Amino acid sequence: MTADHVFTALASPARRELLRLLLDEGAQPAGRLAERFDMSRPSVSEHLKVLKDAGLVAETRRGRERHYRLEAAPLMEIRDWLTPYERFWRERLAALSALLDDLDDLHDLNDVNDVNERGEDDG
Amino acid sequence: MTADHVFTALASPARRELLRLLLDEGAQPAGRLAERFDMSRPSVSEHLKVLKDAGLVAETRRGRERHYRLEAAPLMEIRDWLTPYERFWRERLAALSALLDDLDDLHDLNDVNDVNERGEDDG
DNA sequence: TTGTTATGTAGGAAATTTCCTACATATAGT
DNA sequence: ACTATATGTAGGAAATTTCCTACATAACAA
Known part of the structure; x- marks a missing residue:
């Protein structure tokens, strides 16, 4: 929410990569994002949580999937x-x-x- | 040096405050900067080191003082x-x-x- | 030289972050 | 109802960051 949260969120390369993927390829379910990382799926999920708390991504539930989309405003x-x-x-x-x-x-x-x-x- | 270092350096409120002081008030010796913080002088010194490694500040030795100045280029x-x-x-x-x-x-x-x-x- | 000032560094405690492996939850398909 | 899929959460280990109190170093001042 605050600027501090945004700076903190951007400090991680993994989280910046998540933002880049959402920018270049559009909204995607969490699992598809996680595939791109050399990291366990739950870890990616936690990074998404940090981004969400900073207001940098938003989620939309579609069936059992959760689509994450970029929210550039805090930037x-x-x-x-x-x-x-x-x-x-x-x-x-x-x-x-x-x-x-x-x-x-x-x-x-x-x-x-x-x-x-x-x-x-x-x- | 790298963009990663810069993002990391900006993640700390104390370090952003240091940059702001150098921007608003110009170059200053380390001690004068440290006075402004609710934190020990050596801790401020370490924050300055992180900023220096990111290329965001540079130091000039003047007698026994070290004047730190803002280097905005990496931003x-x-x-x-x-x-x-x-x-x-x-x-x-x-x-x-x-x-x-x-x-x-x-x-x-x-x-x-x-x-x-x-x-x-x-x- | 001896003492004072300005500053960095060492070493370590405490807090935080990052990442993992289970496990829980919820939806979809059969 | 049962199974498979998609995802978040719990709990904890390892790494990193933050901050502290000594201590080291170097320059100035008497």
């Missing part, structure tokens, strides 16, 4: 959390870019001096 | 990981929006029928 909280860092990141890049431009200017200046040293006229 | 991996889910999320919203539009159309149609029932002409 938008992560994106929002990321936003201020992205701004920081961009400022860093801009500063670097400015630095490189300055270096370029300096380089051009040296070129001019080189030309002058070789003669060409003036003094 | 961009998280953003990239998020992207396909964001697309999914938008499609979901678009579908919902279309559904609501359809409901609206149906509603308008009923209004027209209401008007006709009250008379107005035709039949």
Whole structure:
């Protein structure tokens, strides 16, 4: 439910793989998801529970199967959390870019001096 | 270093708080960061180590202090990981929006029928 | 040199996570 | 009713994480 639950859920590679499968292949029954893992079916079931508690998947009972589907909404909280860092990141890049431009200017200046040293006229 | 390290590092509230402090207040020595936590200084030091291994902070030694600064670049991996889910999320919203539009159309149609029932002409 | 400050590391206790093998539950088919 | 299928839950072992209190290291200050 909370952002903390979402961060925690994403910390496990197995759970991220579950989300990826649901994204790429759509909703599936628990058993079919479990087949893809090098892990017992009950363990996959527990991972699904963690994802469900984080609101990242939802289940629909169809007969004796339970179809799990992706619920991407909570991931938008992560994106929002990321936003201020992205701004920081961009400022860093801009500063670097400015630095490189300055270096370029300096380089051009040296070129001019080189030309002058070789003669060409003036003094 | 890897995306896995980054996800793991972000799973802890204490570590996310460290990143927030470095973002909001800039680079700081380890001790000053530790003061803000309801936790022993060595524990904060270990959290900083996890962040450093994930490439999320870097340290600069200044005298006997070590200044930690935010390194936001690895967070961009998280953003990239998020992207396909964001697309999914938008499609979901678009579908919902279309559904609501359809409901609206149906509603308008009923209004027209209401008007006709009250008379107005035709039949 | 001697003492103080800033910080990391060692070692271990407690809590949590991960994963397993039974087992329970519920639905479908015969 | 009986059997097979799909799945969750219980209980526990092993691994990992978190946090602590010493202790080690290195730089500064007298």
